[in-house]
Amino acid sequence: MKVIYPVLFYEEKEGGYSVFVPDLERELNTSASTCGNTLEEAMEMAEDLIAGLVLDAMEEENKIPKSSKIEEVSFEELEQKLDIKDWGYISKFKTYIVVDISAFAEKWGKELVKKTVNIPKWINAKAESLKINFSKTLEEALLKKIYKEE
Numbered sequence: 001m002k003v004i005y006p007v008l009f010y011e012e013k014e015g016g017y018s019v020f021v022p023d024l025e026r027e028l029n030t031s032a033s034t035c036g037n038t039l040e041e042a043m044e045m046a047e048d049l050i051a052g053l054v055l056d057a058m059e060e061e062n063k064i065p066k067s068s069k070i071e072e073v074s075f076e077e078l079e080q081k082l083d084i085k086d087w088g089y090i091s092k093f094k095t096y097i098v099v100d101i102s103a104f105a106e107k108w109g110k111e112l113v114k115k116t117v118n119i120p121k122w123i124n125a126k127a128e129s130l131k132i133n134f135s136k137t138l139e140e141a142l143l144k145k146i147y148k149e150e
Contacts, residue, residue, distance in 0.1 A: 003098070005024065005067050005068070005099075006023070007050075007095060011092070017041075019035060019045060020033045020094060021050060022078060023067055032049060033094060043097065047097055048132050
């Protein structure tokens with residue numbers, strides 16, 4: 001499944017790009033902005049932002065926000081909402097970003113996978129007496145190990 005949203009890009013004077021996805025911000029009532037040091041990075045960050053917000057909506061069984069036509073997305077409306085008096089940007093443009101949600105879901109989705117583990121009986125008894133959540137503890141330990149080794 002693919003989604004497509006109009007996205008606003010601002011090239012900043014100090015370098016880099018600020019990126020906004022008004023449809024997601026409005027429909028999900030959340031911040032839908034990101035940035036990147038280069039245009040390529042900003043576009044990749046926009047894809048990640050869209051994928052993450054749409055996946056979250058899907059997993060919470062909410063409707064996927066409808067996409068506006070690019071002509072309906074306004075720089076002026078965003079700038080008024082942000083209330084920035086002297087926004088130093090070099091240029092601004094809008095474009096559509098297309099995201100393959102299926103590919104992101106396969107890679108980053110929150111679908112749970114059942115695993116069977118073996119631990120010593122005494123650890124099991126002690127952990128249960130302390131009401132330790134085994135799944136959460138294993139997930140946290142795996143994340144620590146994964147990101148420590150990268």
